[in-house]
Amino acid sequence: MDQRILLVDGKKGGYLYGEALKTLRTNLQFCGPQIRAVLLTSCFPDEGKSDIAFHLAVELGKAGKRTLLLDADIRKSVYLTRYMVSSEVSGLSQFLSGQIKSLEQIVYQTNYANMDIIFSGPTAPNPSELLGQKLFRDMMAVLKKQYDYILVDTPPMGNLIDAAIAGQSCDGALLVVESGKASYKAEQKIKAQLEKSGCHVLGAVLNKVDIQQNRYYSSYYRKYKEYDSYEEAAESGAQE
Numbered sequence: 278m279d280q281r282i283l284l285v286d287g288k289k290g291g292y293l294y295g296e297a298l299k300t301l302r303t304n305l306q307f308c309g310p311q312i313r314a315v316l317l318t319s320c321f322p323d324e325g326k327s328d329i330a331f332h333l334a335v336e337l338g339k340a341g342k343r344t345l346l347l348d349a350d351i352r353k354s355v356y357l358t359r360y361m362v363s364s365e366v367s368g369l370s371q372f373l374s375g376q377i378k379s380l381e382q383i384v385y386q387t388n389y390a391n392m393d394i395i396f397s398g399p400t401a402p403n404p405s406e407l408l409g410q411k412l413f414r415d416m417m418a419v420l421k422k423q424y425d426y427i428l429v430d431t432p433p434m435g436n437l438i439d440a441a442i443a444g445q446s447c448d449g450a451l452l453v454v455e456s457g458k459a460s461y462k463a464e465q466k467i468k469a470q471l472e473k474s475g476c477h478v479l480g481a482v483l484n485k486v487d488i489q490q491n492r493y494y495s496s497y498y499r500k501y502k503e504y505d506s507y508e509e510a511a512e513s514g515a516q517e
């Protein structure tokens with residue numbers, strides 16, 4: 278039984294954000310065919326994990342890859358409100374706690390090409406225990422047979438163990454770093470924690486760079502600004 282859900286992305290990322298995501302998608306594809314289940318994490322909340330996980334999933338889908346966005350942030354999920362999901366959905370916490378028996382019941386096809394989603398489900402009191410079960414590892418093994426890429430969104434690693442646990446079932450991790458927020462020491466600490474779980478860090482994504490303040494990026498930005506206005510002109514033209 279196929280379940281479908283409509284996701285509405287109300288935010289416009291802009292030309293540079295779109296290009297950066299395409300680069301990220303390409304870099305991920307160059308990691309090789311064995312890297313398919315990818316964890317997204319960071320030190321702190323709000324560094325941009327969920328935003329990047331969603332848009333990277335859309336990009337992979339657009340490139341013809343069968344992609345699953347798996348929300349393993351059972352503590353503070355944002356997808357239902359951020360993408361204006363109005364219908365009642367079932368999710369990961371219900372499957373892992375045995376309230377829902379079949380995996381099919383928590384997988385939703387979306388309105389984006391080749392992109393499916395598993396929502397986190399209702400907040401549970403014991404997320405790390407749920408993710409630490411054999412059931413989660415078995416579920417990931419089944420899903421890896423069905424998808425080219427599984428992007429696993431997680432809570433921040435600063436003081437929560439969930440991401441390191443989920444990482445045990447992933448092939449690699451992307452570390453999202455908000456520009457100017459985390460320290461080198463903090464990043465090294467979570468990198469070591471992930472490696473200890475057997476989850477290799479594939480790379481880091483520097484997010485929320487202030488283009489106006491940063492001289493290196495601002496020269497890059499100036500170079501490409503003309504394309505931005507071109508894109509805006511093209512879009513307004515398309516609306517007429």
Ligand SMILES: Nc1ncnc2c1ncn2[C@@H]1O[C@H](COP(=O)(O)OP(=O)(O)O)[C@@H](O)[C@H]1O
Nearest residue numbers: 319321322323324325326327328329355484485
């Ligand atoms: N590159 C960016 N530029 C501006 N705002 C961003 C960027 N990435 C994320 N945000 C915003 O920051 C907030 C936190 O992002 P989110 O992806 O939910 O973070 P996390 O999952 O790491 O907690 C959201 O309101 C999101 O829209």
Ligand SMILES: [Mg+2]
Nearest residue numbers: 326327350355
């Ligand atoms: Mg998040």
